[in-house]
Amino acid sequence: MGFQGIPGHEFVGEVIESPDRTWIGKRVVGEINAACGRCWDCQCGRQNHCPHRSVLGILNRNGSFAERLSLPLKNLHLVPDKLSDEAAVFTEPLAAAFRILEQCRIKKRDRVILLGDGKLGLLIAQVLKTRCRLLVLTKHQERKTLLEKWGIESYPTSKRKALSQSGNIGIDATGKPRGFAFAQQLVQPLGTIILKTTCAGRARYPLTPIVINECTVIGSRCGPFRPALQALKDGEIDLSSFISEIYPLKKGRAAFKRAGQKGTLKVLLKP
């Protein structure tokens, strides 16, 4: 988005200032889209698409790699006491995984092929594992091991040709343009592809198979916090292998370096 400012949009924090004093001292997570609340989109309930919105750490609003941040009260959600900070900080990306269930009616019998075994992919996998017949394409052996632990079927991306047109729903959470091309190979005619990947710049994708096979592509972004918090509270999501390391905020540069290393999952900053 060409944003210049403090990045970071996944956080857990304590309210230290608020127009409503009952919030002060509460532990919260926050939805990242701060809508104007007055425009037509907001009035129709499409606050996440408000054209006047700011987005935490992404658009016109400083983010969470900081001691303090500000968000509208209506964006906040209380964190249940039994949830640790280290779990609650996953509410935002987990909500993005739950967004898929709002956009696409996924049925138990559906064969869903998930591309991407990164952080978002692994959260989506856990959300979907009891809700459909899920297959995750993996690049890394250690992710395959994780998926096995969760009882989720996986298959190496490199051998995906054997799975050609074997799913009726595909999810691209690779973060790379080729993920969408792969999804087109894996999904049956009249199937659906959920697109989670946003690539910066002018990344371009082939689309002709979408027309020939009459597939549906659904762009998918931020999701609902409530089911995400509930799933975390209910212990549905195993996060034990997600946090690679925790750094103090002042070692932010080292944290970024660590996050960029191969095989790293989540790196947290603590102010």
Added chain:
Amino acid sequence: MGFQGIPGHEFVGEVIESPDRTWIGKRVVGEINAACGRCWDCQCGRQNHCPHRSVLGILNRNGSFAERLSLPLKNLHLVPDKLSDEAAVFTEPLAAAFRILEQCRIKKRDRVILLGDGKLGLLIAQVLKTRCRLLVLTKHQERKTLLEKWGIESYPTSKRKALSQSGNIGIDATGKPRGFAFAQQLVQPLGTIILKTTCAGRARYPLTPIVINECTVIGSRCGPFRPALQALKDGEIDLSSFISEIYPLKKGRAAFKRAGQKGTLKVLLKP
């Protein structure tokens, strides 16, 4: 599709040979996908996506730029007596226009922006004009005049910026990769884009706005012949300006040359 053979998939003809003699002498149009009828897709009613299908003049089956062609009986539809050959030959592309109504529930209040004022675009425009609030983006003054005659609102493509995010449904029937990019600009967040364009080769498209705006993209191809024939029979579709010229089959080369000229709509071949 890299097809080598006789092209042509829009036709009207007379049955001269058939296992069922009642068809002989009948004037017919024909669906172009010849499915195997035995595979899982066929059994599920997805004959148009049968992986073993041949497609008239497109894939493993010689087409209609010829004196004779063959198609399975189940692909044929009788042409009502009152329909001229010159009207009936539009059944196939008109069916492709009606396909949109099968795939996307278009409501009267919907603001539909149609990109493409070519042959398919003008058929789609006539199918949609009473079914939604339609706006067609035009490149050519003479197409604007046609649309005006049909009571359809139009706007010059070159000034489309003023229409940014003004439709909730966009249809790309431009036949060019940029049509899809334009549609992304014109459709609101959470809107739908129907994609009719198939470009040969490795044409590539930007997709990030689809994710950010959580739009739905639906690939759309061949459609149902019945409503198309009915609409033609009912005189709902004005074809008076569609046929630029009719050539005898043996002047096929000249016909192709004519069809490639700017401003030409349909050129017919008569064996």
